[in-house]
Amino acid sequence: MGYQTRQGVILLDFLRRNSGKHLRAEDIARALEDEGNAIGKATVYRHLEKLLEQGQLRKFSAEGESGACYQLAEGCGQHSHYHLLCSRCGELLHLECESVERLFRHILQEHGFVVSEERTVLHGVCRQCSGKETTQ
Amino acid sequence: MGYQTRQGVILLDFLRRNSGKHLRAEDIARALEDEGNAIGKATVYRHLEKLLEQGQLRKFSAEGESGACYQLAEGCGQHSHYHLLCSRCGELLHLECESVERLFRHILQEHGFVVSEERTVLHGVCRQCSGKETTQ
DNA sequence: TACAATATGAAACCGGTTATCAGTTTCATA
C-alpha cells in the first residue's frame, strides 16, 4: 500500500521548493506543467489528499478566495506551536502559547477529542489587519 | 427596499423553529418542501444572504464541511460554539465550551489576533476513533 | 385600480473537487 511513483516524487519536491507559499491545486498543476513535469489534475488532488492524511500538509481556505490552499507542514521545529491564518492578508502566523496547549489538554480530558496541532489552523484577523479599515 | 413576502416569512419562521440546529441551505429547502412550503433554491440563498447582512444570522463555513451552515444569531446571550472535525471518521462535532471562548479572548488580548469561531475548525481524532486501533 | 419597485423560481451556469475506468507502473517473487 504505497508505491513510490514519479508523480509523487515530483509533487513532493515541488511542495518542498515552494514551502512557505500558499498553493492552490490548480496552481500546482499549472506550475508543474510549465516545468515540463505535467501531472494530471486528479493525481495532484490524490497526492495532496494523501499528504493531508499523513499530516504532512496543511489545507486551508482563505476568505473570499475560491478553492483551498495547501502548505507543507514540515520542519516546524521541536517546540509545539500553533497556526493563525489571517483571512485578510493571508499571512500564516506561528504562535507559541501555553494557553493553547492547556486548552487542547482540556478538550482531550473533558471532551475526549485529541486535537492535532499539526493540522489545526485558527482563522481570524491579525493585529495589523484589524487595525486597518474594517471595511465591509 | 424590502417588501414582506410569503417566502421571507416562511423562511424566518423555519429558522426560528430550528434555531439551535445547524442548517445547510440545501436542508432548509428540502425541509420546507416537505412541509408543503417549497421555496426556490435561489430565493432561499437570497434570504439567507439578507439575514446575514442584517446580522440576524450566522454563517459557518469551514473546510471539511460540505457547504456552509447557518444559525440564527438571535438572543445574543447565546453560547458560541466551536467545531471539531475528526480526521478518521469525518464526523463534525459541535462543542460549546467556556474554555475555548476564554482562549480566544486570551489570543486577542495577548497576541492581538481576532479568532473567527465561524471559520475555525479544530482538527483531530474523536473519542470513538481514538479508542479504536490507531492504525496507519 | 394602476404601475413601478421588488421578489420569485426554473433553469442555465460556474468553478473546484471527486468518481470512473481503461491503461500503465511498481515491486516482490519466481
Next chain:
DNA sequence: TATGAAACTGATAACCGGTTTCATATTGTA
C-alpha cells in the same frame, strides 16, 4: 529477466454548493 497483482495514472464526466439570468408574479403606494 519475466510475471502478475496491487497500486497508480489521467482524460473525462459527474457532482455539488452556490450564483446568475430572466420572464413572470407579487407588493405596496399613489
